[in-house]
Amino acid sequence: MNAVFDSAAAPDKDWWRGAVIYQIYPRSFQDSNGDGIGDLKGITARLPHVASLGADAIWISPFFTSPMKDFGYDVSDYTDVDPMFGTIGDFDAVIAEAHRLGIKVMIDLVISHTSDQHAWFVESRSSRINAKSDWYVWSDPKPDGTPPNNWLSIFGGSAWAWDPTRMQYYLHNFLTSQPDLNMHNPHVQEAVLDAVRFWLKRGVDGFRLDTINFYFHDQHLRDNPALAPERRNASTAPAVNPYNFQDHLYDKNQPDNLEFLKRFRAVLDEFPAIAAVGEVGDSQYGLEIAGQYTSGGDKMQMCYAFEFLAPEPLTPTLVADTQKAFQEAAPEGWACWAFSNHDVVRHVSRWGATVADRAAFAKLMAAVLMTQRGSVCIYQGEELGLTEADIAFEDLQDPYGIQFWPEFKGRDGCRTPMVWDSLAKQSGFSAADKTWLPIPVEHSLNAVHVQEGHEDSVLEQYRRFLHFRRTLPALIKGEIAFHTVSETGLVYARSFAGETVLCAFNISAEPLDLPLPDGDWQALEGHGFAGTAEGGKIRLPAWSAWFARG
Ligand code: GLC
Numbered sequence: 001m002n003a004v005f006d007s008a009a010a011p012d013k014d015w016w017r018g019a020v021i022y023q024i025y026p027r028s029f030q031d032s033n034g035d036g037i038g039d040l041k042g043i044t045a046r047l048p049h050v051a052s053l054g055a056d057a058i059w060i061s062p063f064f065t066s067p068m069k070d071f072g073y074d075v076s077d078y079t080d081v082d083p084m085f086g087t088i089g090d091f092d093a094v095i096a097e098a099h100r101l102g103i104k105v106m107i108d109l110v111i112s113h114t115s116d117q118h119a120w121f122v123e124s125r126s127s128r129i130n131a132k133s134d135w136y137v138w139s140d141p142k143p144d145g146t147p148p149n150n151w152l153s154i155f156g157g158s159a160w161a162w163d164p165t166r167m168q169y170y171l172h173n174f175l176t177s178q179p180d181l182n183m184h185n186p187h188v189q190e191a192v193l194d195a196v197r198f199w200l201k202r203g204v205d206g207f208r209l210d211t212i213n214f215y216f217h218d219q220h221l222r223d224n225p226a227l228a229p230e231r232r233n234a235s236t237a238p239a240v241n242p243y244n245f246q247d248h249l250y251d252k253n254q255p256d257n258l259e260f261l262k263r264f265r266a267v268l269d270e271f272p273a274i275a276a277v278g279e280v281g282d283s284q285y286g287l288e289i290a291g292q293y294t295s296g297g298d299k300m301q302m303c304y305a306f307e308f309l310a311p312e313p314l315t316p317t318l319v320a321d322t323q324k325a326f327q328e329a330a331p332e333g334w335a336c337w338a339f340s341n342h343d344v345v346r347h348v349s350r351w352g353a354t355v356a357d358r359a360a361f362a363k364l365m366a367a368v369l370m371t372q373r374g375s376v377c378i379y380q381g382e383e384l385g386l387t388e389a390d391i392a393f394e395d396l397q398d399p400y401g402i403q404f405w406p407e408f409k410g411r412d413g414c415r416t417p418m419v420w421d422s423l424a425k426q427s428g429f430s431a432a433d434k435t436w437l438p439i440p441v442e443h444s445l446n447a448v449h450v451q452e453g454h455e456d457s458v459l460e461q462y463r464r465f466l467h468f469r470r471t472l473p474a475l476i477k478g479e480i481a482f483h484t485v486s487e488t489g490l491v492y493a494r495s496f497a498g499e500t501v502l503c504a505f506n507i508s509a510e511p512l513d514l515p516l517p518d519g520d521w522q523a524l525e526g527h528g529f530a531g532t533a534e535g536g537k538i539r540l541p542a543w544s545a546w547f548a549r550g
Helices: 003-009 040-053 088-100 119-124 186-201 256-268 286-294 316-329 358-370 399-404 458-470 473-477
Strands: 020-024 057-060 077-081 104-109 160-163 168-171 206-209 275-279 302-304 335-338 375-379 479-485 489-496 499-506 512-515 532-534 537-540 545-549
Touching (some): 040 057, 077 186, 088 104, 256 275, 286 316, 358 375, 358 458, 473 489, 479 512, 489 512
Parallel strands (some): 057 104, 104 206, 275 302, 302 335
Antiparallel strands (some): 160 168, 489 499, 532 537
């Protein structure tokens, strides 16, 4: 059969399983028009960088029309591009260039809430009787005028905001300018699914679904119970946020979502080979919810988990416990892991603050991440080993940081612009005199052009390791089984179609010997780490790894 015809007839529906997805934060990737803010034309220009890494797909954070109160996660038109980022034609060009380079394109759908400037909300809030009066979550106050229940907004304060026209409260899990859509209303479901179809027809290959477990709320508006202090954790909200004091039984995680996700999946399946990854933000039930959403083959293909996005350092025990817990919660499911993104402190700073050799640490972390069972997201700049930027209060943009400053400085420190060329103006990001967030000098010293061609750079190690991974289906789709989980030593096997790849890591600055599991192991090359094995021992220098086939 003709090869071209063959691939057109049978696209790989499973491309997302074990894919490496490169996350682009469009404001900070590349500015093409000199306004100090990144844009779609900039993305197109820089796609060869993504291709040179060997990533399978990009996930582009929101570029839709928005008043930008939450930097695009507050959408006022689901089917258009914000002028700040360009035009719909510019987006078509991103898709065309990505596809030319063999890269899939995933876009970020924010359908739990809209902007308060979305036409739907403007109409909904105009009166209690209008065609969209029930499109958002409205409720009368208690007799004493206070909000209907104790639900909290993640960004601070009550989750209810008062509207003097309707003389009612509306629900917002995030900013007051991000009112929560009422997904219990089938017309709302239809409207958001129409937006999904719109982008599918333009050729996107998949979606990242923002805050997927927030789509439905309890219609009885029951109070969330208090969470015992020992059960609190800061994986999805910083420790200083009282949101962590509640057991979120009623404001999110509602079982009604499962039926909606099936409807959503049916729309995806109208097109060939489309994938979705749902962002499940929950500190108590995250893996359980991920299991529900990715089971049965009729909902999400993947869920994006927060287990490795928390402040707690990445230890061998955390890796093993998380993989085992996911396996139990989601035997048929599939996770998507990340160590960094646009919401958390970059992991080289979050976990490596006291590490002397940050580059070695960054390289090792990349290998741990990319050998997990699951798909993987790499956040722009991670491949350069970038640290968290220190942003002065007067430069802060993120309302979350402004609210909780200085105990929590918000998310600007991981959102500063990409650094391409240390000798160029604004490190090659922009021709503007001022960029929307400042570019730290130490980032500039790690720019792409500085690292490129230097075999021992973090960038070249990412490229090398991604290439190495591509040649080993066990690292992409394999099962995972743990052999050694000690304080700093981690050994696991990934197995697929009769082949096993053993992965051994030393997560410390001291040399480490680990027992070599029984078997006939053939050392693999081309991964860039200096571990060796002899006499039943795996010998690992500081921050190093060893890989073998068996
Ligand atoms: C997600 C996004 C975050 C945004 C929030 C509200 O967690 O990643 O950036 O602020 O949802 O949409």
